[in-house]
Amino acid sequence: MPARRQPDPERPRYRLAVTVDLARGVVDGQLAVRFVPDLPTDRLVFRLWPNGPRSAAGGSRLATGRVTVDGVVQASQRPNPTTLVVPLGRTQAAGSAVEASMAWQLTLPSRPTNDRLARTGDAVRMGSFFPILPWEPGAGWRLEPPTSGFAEASTAPAADFVYSISVPPGIDVLASGVGQGGTWRAYGARDIAISLGHFRTATAKAGPVRVVVGVDRQVGDDPQAYLALAVRSITDFAARFGPYPWPQYTLSITPGLRGGIEYPGHVMQGPSTANRTTPHEIGHQWFYGMVGDDQGRDPWLDEGLATWAEARFLGNLQASFAHRSIPVAAAGRLGRPMTFWEPRLGIYYAGVYAQGAKALAALGLADEVDCALRHYVAANAFRIARPSDLAASLRVVFPGADGTLRRFGGLP
Numbered sequence: 496m497p498a499r500r501q502p503d504p505e506r507p508r509y510r511l512a513v514t515v516d517l518a519r520g521v522v523d524g525q526l527a528v529r530f531v532p533d534l535p536t537d538r539l540v541f542r543l544w545p546n547g548p549r550s551a552a553g554g555s556r557l558a559t560g561r562v563t564v565d566g567v568v569q570a571s572q573r574p575n576p577t578t579l580v581v582p583l584g585r586t587q588a589a590g591s592a593v594e595a596s597m598a599w600q601l602t603l604p605s606r607p608t609n610d611r612l613a614r615t616g617d618a619v620r621m622g623s624f625f626p627i628l629p630w631e632p633g634a635g636w637r638l639e640p641p642t643s644g645f646a647e648a649s650t651a652p653a654a655d656f657v658y659s660i661s662v663p664p665g666i667d668v669l670a671s672g673v674g675q676g677g678t679w680r681a682y683g684a685r686d687i688a689i690s691l692g693h694f695r696t697a698t699a700k701a702g703p704v705r706v707v708v709g710v711d712r713q714v715g716d717d718p719q720a721y722l723a724l725a726v727r728s729i730t731d732f733a734a735r736f737g738p739y740p741w742p743q744y745t746l747s748i749t750p751g752l753r754g755g756i757e758y759p760g761h762v763m764q765g766p767s768t769a770n771r772t773t774p775h776e777i778g779h780q781w782f783y784g785m786v787g788d789d790q791g792r793d794p795w796l797d798e799g800l801a802t803w804a805e806a807r808f809l810g811n812l813q814a815s816f817a818h819r820s821i822p823v824a825a826a827g828r829l830g831r832p833m834t835f836w837e838p839r840l841g842i843y844y845a846g847v848y849a850q851g852a853k854a855l856a857a858l859g860l861a862d863e864v865d866c867a868l869r870h871y872v873a874a875n876a877f878r879i880a881r882p883s884d885l886a887a888s889l890r891v892v893f894p895g896a897d898g899t900l901r902r903f904g905g906l907p
């Protein structure tokens with residue numbers, strides 16, 4: 496087993512100030528980021544995910560102010576609602592640092608929305624909410640279109656975040672990383688998310704990991720039910736795939752959400768999800784959080800593997816996935832990007848989540864698949880992996896893995 500990779504020492508470093516004004520329904524932000532590209536580039540690109548079709552339809556909007564690069568104001572362009580391009584007027588050399596900063600303002604939806612940006616009374620979900628650098632080391636800017644589905648269609652490199660969250664008095668905060676005195680720090684995280692509400696909380700340890708569950712007062716669920724499931728899931732996946740990478744895991748339960756939405760170190764779930772949703776989203780802490788992928792290009796790398804983790808935890812791999820029949824239009828198309836699934840969202844779950852778990856089950860013994868996935872995590876931690884990276888780790892245990900993945904369409 497290789498030693499686990501560590502985050503790139505030259506990863507982006509974000510500083511954010513986030514001020515939530517519930518009376519006005521807006522969140523004001525200041526962003527500063529130090530970025531060191533590993534390839535030359537003549538621009539900076541930020542993705543503005545709240546302007547994607549699903550969030551925009553809910554009433555969310557992300558506006559940005561003037562962008563300053565290395566102390567100089569730069570003109571920027573908006574080729575589409577989710578993309579902000581800042582031409583540098585020069586070529587930034589690989590390995591050299593650039594500093595960018597801007598003010599931004601997020602308009603929260605005024606009504607409940609089944610989305611990562613949502614508000615129900617004082618309960619607020621803020622995911623994919625600020626301008627973020629969609630850089631894939633070794634490949635450059637990722638410009639995939641947003642999806643109207645529940646899925647995200649984004650990628651971002653592991654980064655460090657130091658961020659302050661200012662909220663009205665009496666509002667509780669759960670977020671990515673570890674918070675103290677209103678300032679949160681998240682290390683080696685490719686994104687951060689924040690939930691606000693009036694939380695009944697329950698806390699426990701899963702080995703070295705502090706687990707905090709908060710249930711908003713508009714939801715009747717018992718935080719202890721989620722806590723027990725979260726502790727067992729983190730402990731189980733640490734044994735299968737290697738240790739959870741951060742000191743804390745926080746989970747918010749807020750109204751108006753079906754299922755769950757994963758962010759590094761913080762997950763948002765809706766009411767009545769102390770079920771398979773809880774281990775599934777914790778599976779994403781390994782597959783998406785720690786080992787990243789481009790969710791627009793290779794959605795199966797995180798959804799198929801999180802479904803595998805969920806099934807292993809619940810013990811229903813054979814009964815629910817290994818022999819599952821996949822709709823004809825999805826069968827053999829596991830590796831297709833979100834642009835393929837966008838007009839086929841009705842078969843997306845079967846084609847990507849279920850078929851991903853089925854493809855892994857077809858490799859051989861489930862315990863040996865777990866072992867290969869542990870290798871994949873160690874070799875690709877804090878990276879953005881591709882299907883070829885997964886195949887390389889699977890081949891360590893299953894020499895014929897490429898052929899099996901090809902049969903499902905997971906490799907070209």
Ligand SMILES: [Zn+2]
Nearest residue numbers: 775779798801
């Ligand atoms: Zn998932």
